[in-house]
Amino acid sequence: MSNYDYIIVGAGICGCSVAYELSNHTKNILLIDKNSDVALGASGAAGAFLSPLLGKPNPFKDLVTTSLKYSTQFYQKQFSSYITTCGTTRIPKNAIEQEKFESYTDYMDFGFEKDNDGYFFKIGSVVDSYGICKSMTENIQTNFNYEVKSLEYKDNLWIVNREFKTKNIILTTGYETKLLDQFYLNIRAVWGRRIDILTSTQVPYNYHKECSVSKSTKKDDKFLVSIGATHHREKKDVEDIEHNHQELLQKASGIIQLENIEIVKDYYGARASSVDYFPIVGELIDGEATIEEFPYLKNGTNVESKRFTRFQNLFILNGVGGRGFVLSPYLAKQLVSYMIDSVPIDENITVDRLFKREVRKIK
Numbered sequence: 001m002s003n004y005d006y007i008i009v010g011a012g013i014c015g016c017s018v019a020y021e022l023s024n025h026t027k028n029i030l031l032i033d034k035n036s037d038v039a040l041g042a043s044g045a046a047g048a049f050l051s052p053l054l055g056k057p058n059p060f061k062d063l064v065t066t067s068l069k070y071s072t073q074f075y076q077k078q079f080s081s082y083i084t085t086c087g088t089t090r091i092p093k094n095a096i097e098q099e100k101f102e103s104y105t106d107y108m109d110f111g112f113e114k115d116n117d118g119y120f121f122k123i124g125s126v127v128d129s130y131g132i133c134k135s136m137t138e139n140i141q142t143n144f145n146y147e148v149k150s151l152e153y154k155d156n157l158w159i160v161n162r163e164f165k166t167k168n169i170i171l172t173t174g175y176e177t178k179l180l181d182q183f184y185l186n187i188r189a190v191w192g193r194r195i196d197i198l199t200s201t202q203v204p205y206n207y208h209k210e211c212s213v214s215k216s217t218k219k220d221d222k223f224l225v226s227i228g229a230t231h232h233r234e235k236k237d238v239e240d241i242e243h244n245h246q247e248l249l250q251k252a253s254g255i256i257q258l259e260n261i262e263i264v265k266d267y268y269g270a271r272a273s274s275v276d277y278f279p280i281v282g283e284l285i286d287g288e289a290t291i292e293e294f295p296y297l298k299n300g301t302n303v304e305s306k307r308f309t310r311f312q313n314l315f316i317l318n319g320v321g322g323r324g325f326v327l328s329p330y331l332a333k334q335l336v337s338y339m340i341d342s343v344p345i346d347e348n349i350t351v352d353r354l355f356k357r358e359v360r361k362i363k
């Protein structure tokens with residue numbers, strides 16, 4: 001049976017970011033995915049736009065701002081050929097949003113210029129999702145077309161499908177949660193579709209209003225533009241291709257008049273969101289064992305997180321929602337610092353806050 005220091009399950013941007021960070025510490029890593037390559041889940045469907053979150057100060061906005069600064073620099077430094085930092089114009093959807101945007105100007109975390117359309121942020125970028133994931137993992141051992149169906153813990157090792165042994169396992173499986181059978185991990189899928197089009201219209205930079213429209217790249221005598229994305233709670237709604245295409249084209253037309261459109265590629269996938277929209281990072285809690293030891297948790301009694309029973313060396317990075325390419329490199333750094341050097345993870349993103357919240361709902 002092959003033996004690893006780390007096995008990562010899921011080769012989207014979360015798994016690839018963790019693999020990349022870990023590779024600074026060990027080469028004995030295996031990255032597994034049931035698909036035939038990296039970035040064939042949500043990560044392949046993504047735009048993948050990196051743009052600031054506007055609003056009054058709050059912990060989620062702080063996280064997005066910190067991550068955006070970190071990830072933009074990280075991609076520019078390590079994977080410069082896969083990031084286009086061309087700026088993004090954020091256009092308010094309506095008069096109410098216009099007013100809100102104006103009230104946010106004192107709290108903008110990035111430099112901006114006001115123009116006729118809206119607010120132009122120089123930091124706005126778009127990345128090549130496949131290129132980034134592939135480059136991040138070029139020195140990592142991979143096992144594709146391989147679905148993880150069982151995990152067992154024996155003699156201080158995790159055994160994957162009775163075939164691989166590892167000291168540590170990291171689950172980065174996106175919206176698919178079969179391996180995460182814990183009541184407090186309620187990960188919800190938000191399905192979305194995106195299209196690539198050829199058009200005779202040149203687009204100077206990225207736009208975001210009710211959807212995003214990318215800066216164009218020249219393709220023969222036309223321009224290639226990416227338009228994303230739709231949002232659906234039910235899978236059946238994203239499967240109505242025609243309706244999704246119409247919705248995207250109609251929303252894009254509210255941003256810029258694109259002439260002679262031909263849809264050339266279509267993608268869809270599911271974003272994975274937690275109940276409070278913050279990501280989920282850290283070492284998993286054994287919910288049942290912890291409740292058995294501290295039954296009064298259900299009544300709201302406080303117990304220090306360090307006393308919870310954990311699944312030893314079983315980690316998660318998930319719940320990155322619609323901002324996986326913004327959040328993942330930063331979160332992977334935090335997770336790896338925790339795994340290697342026990343650096344505490346920001347409370348807002350740990351599994352602990354979900355456990356504490358959900359345990360009180362148990363009758």
Ligand SMILES: Cc1cc2nc3c(=O)[nH]c(=O)nc-3n(C[C@H](O)[C@H](O)[C@H](O)COP(=O)(O)OP(=O)(O)OC[C@H]3O[C@@H](n4cnc5c(N)ncnc54)[C@H](O)[C@@H]3O)c2cc1C
Pocket residue numbers: 009010011012013014015032033034035039040041042043044045046047048049050146147148149172173174175176179191192193194212228229230267268269270271272317318319320321322323324325326327
């Ligand atoms: C249409 C659309 C547009 C988007 N646009 C943007 C954007 O502009 N900017 C941005 O930052 N984000 C965007 N997002 C969000 C972003 O794509 C996600 O946040 C991110 O891709 C999630 O990455 P992940 O690694 O968690 O999941 P995924 O990319 O879904 O990867 C999970 C992987 O786990 C594998 N897996 C699951 N279970 C198993 C198992 N048991 N065994 C083996 N393998 C398994 C799956 O096959 C999959 O490859 C968009 C998403 C969608 C759908």
